[in-house]
Amino acid sequence: MYRYDEFDAAFVRQRVAQFRDQVARRLSGELTEDEFKPLRLKNGVYLQLHAYMLRIAIPYGTMSARQLRKLAHIARTYDRGFGHFTTRQNLQFNWPKLSDIPDILAELAEVEMHAIQTSGNNVRNVTADHFAGATAEEVADPRPYAEIVRQWSSLHPEFSFLPRKFKIGITASEHDRSAIKTHDIGLHLKRLAGGGLGFAVWVGGGQGRTPYLAQLIRDALPEADLLSYIEAILRVYNLHGRRDNIHKARIKILVNSIGLQAFRSEVEAEWARIKDGVLKLPAQEIARIEAYFAPPQFATRPPPAALRPADRSFDRWVTRNTHAHKQPGYAIVTISLKPIGGIPGDASAAQMDTIADIAQRFSCDEVRVSHEQNLVLPHVRLGDLWSVYQELKAIGLAEANAGLVTDIIACPGLDYCALANARSIPIAQRLSARLAPRQDLVGDLKIKISGCINACGHHHVGAIGILGVEKRGEEHYQLLLGGSGTEAAALASITGPGFGPDGIIDAVEKVVDTYLRLRAGPQEAFLAAYARLGAEPFKEAIYAST
Amino acid sequence: MPAPDPGLRAPLQPSLTGEVDAAGLIWKEGAFRRDPWRPCPVGGELGASPVLLDKARWAAERARLLSRPAPIGLSLAGGDGVDDIAADLTRFALITLNFAKFSDGRAFSTARLLREKYGYGGELRAVGNVLSDQIPFMRRVGFDAFEVHHAPTRRALSEDRIAEVGLYYQPIGSAPGPGTRAWLRSSVG
Numbered sequence: 001m002y003r004y005d006e007f008d009a010a011f012v013r014q015r016v017a018q019f020r021d022q023v024a025r026r027l028s029g030e031l032t033e034d035e036f037k038p039l040r041l042k043n044g045v046y047l048q049l050h051a052y053m054l055r056i057a058i059p060y061g062t063m064s065a066r067q068l069r070k071l072a073h074i075a076r077t078y079d080r081g082f083g084h085f086t087t088r089q090n091l092q093f094n095w096p097k098l099s100d101i102p103d104i105l106a107e108l109a110e111v112e113m114h115a116i117q118t119s120g121n122n123v124r125n126v127t128a129d130h131f132a133g134a135t136a137e138e139v140a141d142p143r144p145y146a147e148i149v150r151q152w153s154s155l156h157p158e159f160s161f162l163p164r165k166f167k168i169g170i171t172a173s174e175h176d177r178s179a180i181k182t183h184d185i186g187l188h189l190k191r192l193a194g195g196g197l198g199f200a201v202w203v204g205g206g207q208g209r210t211p212y213l214a215q216l217i218r219d220a221l222p223e224a225d226l227l228s229y230i231e232a233i234l235r236v237y238n239l240h241g242r243r244d245n246i247h248k249a250r251i252k253i254l255v256n257s258i259g260l261q262a263f264r265s266e267v268e269a270e271w272a273r274i275k276d277g278v279l280k281l282p283a284q285e286i287a288r289i290e291a292y293f294a295p296p297q298f299a300t301r302p303p304p305a306a307l308r309p310a311d312r313s314f315d316r317w318v319t320r321n322t323h324a325h326k327q328p329g330y331a332i333v334t335i336s337l338k339p340i341g342g343i344p345g346d347a348s349a350a351q352m353d354t355i356a357d358i359a360q361r362f363s364c365d366e367v368r369v370s371h372e373q374n375l376v377l378p379h380v381r382l383g384d385l386w387s388v389y390q391e392l393k394a395i396g397l398a399e400a401n402a403g404l405v406t407d408i409i410a411c412p413g414l415d416y417c418a419l420a421n422a423r424s425i426p427i428a429q430r431l432s433a434r435l436a437p438r439q440d441l442v443g444d445l446k447i448k449i450s451g452c453i454n455a456c457g458h459h460h461v462g463a464i465g466i467l468g469v470e471k472r473g474e475e476h477y478q479l480l481l482g483g484s485g486t487e488a489a490a491l492a493s494i495t496g497p498g499f500g501p502d503g504i505i506d507a508v509e510k511v512v513d514t515y516l517r518l519r520a521g522p523q524e525a526f527l528a529a530y531a532r533l534g535a536e537p538f539k540e541a542i543y544a545s546t
Numbered sequence: 547m548p549a550p551d552p553g554l555r556a557p558l559q560p561s562l563t564g565e566v567d568a569a570g571l572i573w574k575e576g577a578f579r580r581d582p583w584r585p586c587p588v589g590g591e592l593g594a595s596p597v598l599l600d601k602a603r604w605a606a607e608r609a610r611l612l613s614r615p616a617p618i619g620l621s622l623a624g625g626d627g628v629d630d631i632a633a634d635l636t637r638f639a640l641i642t643l644n645f646a647k648f649s650d651g652r653a654f655s656t657a658r659l660l661r662e663k664y665g666y667g668g669e670l671r672a673v674g675n676v677l678s679d680q681i682p683f684m685r686r687v688g689f690d691a692f693e694v695h696h697a698p699t700r701r702a703l704s705e706d707r708i709a710e711v712g713l714y715y716q717p718i719g720s721a722p723g724p725g726t727r728a729w730l731r732s733s734v735g
Contacts, residue, residue, distance in 0.1 A: 011713040018709040022679070030698050038649055039679055121649065151715045157683035158658055158718070161651025238655045239627075273663065278717045 001062055001366065002147050002292045004112040011154070012109040015116060019043045020102035027099065042122065042160065044090075044115030045101055049418050054093045054101055055118040056108060060128035060146040060170075061089035061369040061376075063113075065360040068367050070111040072352035078104050083352070085337060085345040087409060087458055088167070089127045089369045090118055094416050116154055121162045123153035123234075127169045129177045130370035133293060134378040136326035138172035140197055142189050144289040145226060146170050148281065152227050159234050163241035164249035166234070167206075179371060179485035181205045181214045182461060184251045185233060187226075198222045203233060203263070204255030207455035212252040213489050215260045217267065223286060225271075228279040232271035236263070296364035296379055298327045308386040316440070317389055317400035322380075331385060333363070333377040334370070334402040335392060341433040343425050344410045345373035351395045362388050372446075373409055374402065404439040405447060405512065406432040409458055413451030413468060414475070420451035422468025422475035423501075430505050435512060442512055445526040448483075461485035463526050464508055465492040477504035481511065481538060482530050495539050507542045514541040562596055562617055562639055562669070572671070573703050574691040581693070583619050583640060592616070598640065601626050612637060621673075624652045628659055635666045642693075645674035654687050661688035662719055678702040682710040686718050 004012070019039075026036040033047075040046075044055040056071070063071075071091055075083045078100050079093040086092055096104060108114055118125055126146040133141045149168060153159065159166075171178040172189040180186025186202035199221045205214030221229050237251045240258075255263045308314070323332040335355060337345050347355070359367045359377055362384045368376035380388055392398040401407045408431060411417065413424030428449055435442070448462030452469070459465030465480035476498045483492030499507050514537055519529045530538070564572055564579030572579045585598045592611075598619040604611065611618060612634075619640030622628070628635075635641075641660060643653035653672065660666040671691040672684050678699040681692060694700050702708050 007713060011711060011715070014711040014713060018711055021709040025698070035648075035677065121651075154715045155683075155711055156716055157686035157714075158654045159651070160683055161649055161654065161680075163651075235655050235658075239652055243650055243652075278719070 001064060002059075002112075002143075002289070008112070008151075009109070012112075012114050012116075013106075015043075015114065015155070016102060016105045016109055019105060023098060023102055038120060038161075041120035042117060043101075043105065044118035045098070046119060047418065048094065048416050049414075050416070051095050052098050052101070053416070054096045054104060054115060055086070056091045056093070056113060056115045057118045057125040058089050058091060058113075058369050059150050060126060060132065060143045061130045061371075062128075062132075062143060063367050063369070064111075065356040065365050065367065067111045067113055068352050068356040068359065070107060070113065072349040072356070074104055074107060075349040075352065082346055082348045084343075084412065085347065085369050085373050085375070087371045087373060087411075087456065088125055089130075089371060090125055091369070092412070094412070119165070120160075121164050121166075122160050123149075123156065123162075123166045123168060126150050126153070127167070127178055127183075127371060129171050129173060130368040130376045131177060131323060131332055131378065132172065132368075133295060134325055134327075134330075134332045135173060136324065137175055139189060139191050140172055141290070141293050142170045142172040142187075143293050144286065145187070145189065145199075145223070147289055147292070148226065148286070149230065152230075152279075159238060162234070162238055163243050164246070164251075166237075166251070168230070174487060176485075176487040176489075177370070179458070179461065179489070181489040182207055182211075182458070182485055183214060185230060186214045189223075192220050192222065196222060199226065201229060201233075204252040204260075206250045206252040207458060207460045208250065209247050209453045209455075210253065211455065211460040211491050212256055213491065214252075215255065217260065217264050224281045224283070225275055226281060228275045228277065229267075229271055231279060232267045232274065235270055236266045240266070295327075296366075298330060298379070299381060300329075313398075313400065314386065314389050317398055318385060320400040320404065321402045322385065325379070327379070329382055331380050331382055333380045333385070333388060335375040335377065335397050336399045336401050336407060337374050337397065338401055338407050338432065339396055339399050340401075340406060340436045341429050344408050344428050347375075347397075351397060354391065354395045355397075358388055358391050372407065374407070401436075401439055403444050403446070405435045405442045405445040406439050408432060408447045408449060409462070410449040411451050411457035413449075413457075417451060417456075419454055420468065421453075421470040422451050422477065424449045424451040424457055424466075424468060427466060427468075427477065427501065427504060431508055434505055434509060438512070438516075441522075442516065443522060443525055445512070445515075446484075447508070458485060459483075460491050461489065462492055463530070464511060466504060466508070469498065471498070475501055477501065479504065479507050479511075479542070481535060482527065484527060488527075493535060495535065495542055497543075510541045511538050514538050571693050571695065572691055573694050573700075574669070574671075578694075578700070578704070585621065596639070598642065601631070604631070604634070608634070619669075622653075622656065624650050626656070628656060628664065632664050635660070635664050635668075638666075638668055640669045640671060641666065642671045642673045643689075645672060645676060645680075648675040648677050648680055654683065657684070657687040657689055658718065678708050681708055686714070688719075 025031045046053040084092045128146045167183045168185045169178040169180045169183040170187040188200040192198040201218045202214035203217045321334045363377035364379040408428045410424040410428040414420040447464045448458040449466040450457035450459040461483040467478040478498040479495045480492035564582045566577045567580040570578040570580040596617040617639040620638045621642045673693040
């Protein structure tokens, strides 16, 4: 893992002191709420429906047991005893007092964490594959590059007042677990023709009101040019992105209004000027950051024989929630934060403490956050799986549903969010309870729920997407089908008229029923069946007069 | 009389810096100063004193203005490009970049283009909604003067208590800073 040096530590301390001063000026009335807003947003502080919300960065989704324990401590001390893991590898606390936030940030700084640029119109938390450093599928660990971009973009003087927020995601596997094509810049680390490492650079993806998948702007960018190329993109965007309409201000609108070719020629012209300048990454600097992410000392002894009783639940959990590890004798474990009928992504302070203990004893002291709002233990010995399972079961987090229809992504919705039009969480809870009995039968199927058009719940890329809207003062839900956030990214299509809160549950169940009825067999997953069948049979089932 | 050329990175003429004045609007070189520059009224006569023109006026009268003896400043709006006036930049002793709203960050990029791409060496002044929390960023991208109306920001400047993170993760300009990670990091002072 990356470790702060004196520079990093002093930087975060100074930032906390600066924000303490800003909060004092706000509380004294020197700053108006309008003037304070961009300052608090750059420190991850939102004003929600009922309270301030603090969003803490978990850079590229990686944290240690000590860091997770600190989050538990903050939840217990300053909040209501729980936190909410988000689709951007952040953690949100929904009930902090503004006057406490400088102290919370100081506590975070003690464990090398911060909330810098988790909101505001700047480069947000850089996300990466939650299996990074553990999967054999990747060409190299993407996190060193994410860390380099994190450092470079922190309090960037030129790019702190962009037209709109800016999200960068990175994957190093052909199988994209980071949804890079829904990012403003998506980076795909790969082996270049000459043998070195480099990136396919995708630009202009985003969800929200007008969803676009990112387009390939450069196929083989040498790793040394990573920062200069990102800078060129950001400069063109900063100068030419729209600022007259918040809904048209993301880079996706610029790219798609002038066209990829025109956008590319602007970027390439600017890049040609700066590419051999001060941002060129020296190989030894990349190597220096990479050293922080060196693999842990894996045990080479054969795993102990499985001494455990026959347990079908455990077998299901191993099948569903573990993934092949690059090191023989190890597995990657997904801790589902989607207990049946629970709130997606929520974890209590006690659960966080227990997971931290498990990570320390069984996962080389590492925990990951996935963009699917689950946690991951990246390095678990096969012989320890039974113990890990037992301990997770004791805290109610051993649901064997990773990737299944109950592994639902949902934004906080109208229960918390000032922007939302409808609640997301109760829909997720009811769908989970309704579909749980058949989840193994249904197989891989991602449901994603957003409580408004901003699409924080990724409904555009859900195999089944649900969008909450307001209709004549009532909560109303639109249904979308066929989306995907993976390497085969696709935008979902709306089925037709929307539904009330009860109707949407029934409609989703009809979609699932139709799939089960028409699929070629259990091996044909939902998206494959949908591609073969088209939307019609599903629409017929949903809208058949009853 | 030959036209005086402010010259690339030449020291400013004292008459263009403005005299120190506690009520002056321009913060420059550690003090508030009175603005020696006068905006030119639309269609108005330029006279013989330092005068500030917008880009349209410059473009319309460029040929005549190039030989004008008195100093000329250029006032740019947020969306004004500078590539088309690159050849003229040595003619300006002052360029003002407007922040119509503090959240409109285009001028941060324009400032870097002026300083780093075109080597503009004259006064670069931030005008408009200039607030204390943006000033450290403005300084880093090349601004050296600030027109400040906001009373708390004026106090913070006078009392030298702009809260800044004085450690920088990224180089600005072409010269790497000191330290082992010169390509990446530097600190103030």
